[in-house]
Amino acid sequence: MKKVGFIGGFDKTDLIIYVAKMLSEVGKKVLVIDTTINQRARYIVPTITPSVYYITEFDRIDVAVGFDSMDKIKGYLGVDELEYDVALIDIDSEKSFGKIDIENNDRNFFVTAFDNYSLKRGLEIIGKLEKKVKMTKVLYAQEILQEDDDYLNFLSFYYSVQWNKEIIYFPYEQGDCSAIIENQRAAKIRFKNLSLQYKEGVLVIAQQIFPEVKGNEFKRVLKNL
Secondary structure (H helix, E strand, O other), X not given: OEXXXXXXXXXXXXXXHHHHHHHHHOOOOEEEEEOOOOOOHHHHOOXXXXXXXXXXXXXXXXXXXXXXXXXXXXHHHOOOOOOOOEEEEEEOOOHHHHHHOHHHOOEEEEEEOOOHHHHHHHHHHHOOOOOOEEEEEEXXXXXXXXXXXXXXXXXXXXXXXXXXXEEEEEEOOHXXXXXXXXXXXXXXXXXXXXXXXXXXXXXXXXHHHOOOOOXXXXXXXXXXX
C-alpha cells in the first residue's frame, strides 16, 4: 500500500477527496485518513453513525476519521495489513509525524495558500521535521507569481525539507468554491462544474501518486467525471 501525505495548515479535505475519487475511477482502492485537529472530514463526508472514530464509505472511497495511527486503523478493522492500494493522509499537526511516519511515505505534498495563517502554520508544521523529507508544493493563488515561490523557499531555507522541482498550482476561483459547496450539500463528488485548472491540478497529483498508470487513462476518466 502506498502512503501519501498532504501536509499543511491550509484546508485540504476537498482536494484530497477529489484526488481519491480520480484514483478510485482508475481501479484503485483508496483510504482517506483525516488526522487533522478539527477533523473536517467529519462534517463534509456523510455518515450514518458517526462516533469518536470510524471508517465510512463515500462514493467508493473509504474515509477514516478520528484515528492518529495506522495501527489503530488496523485494530478497528481487525486486520494485520490494510488492503488498500493507497492511503491519502491529511496532516495539519506535527503530532501526526511519528505515528504516521511521513518520512517513509511514498510521496508528500505541502499544500498552502499565501495568507499568513496558511503559510506560517504550514511552515510551523514542517519546521518540526527532524529528517530531510522530499515534498511537492501544491500552491493555491489568485495569480502564479515567482515572488510567492521565492518567499516560500526563503522561509523554509533551513528546514528539513527538500522541494521537488515541479510545482502544482490551483487557482483561487469563486466558481470552484461554489461548485465544491454545491457538491458538499448534495453529498456528491462531481467534477463537471470545477474549473479546468482545478481538474488539471487533481490530474497531476493523481499521476504523481501512480505514475505507472498511463496518463491517457487518467484523462479518459476525467472526461467522464
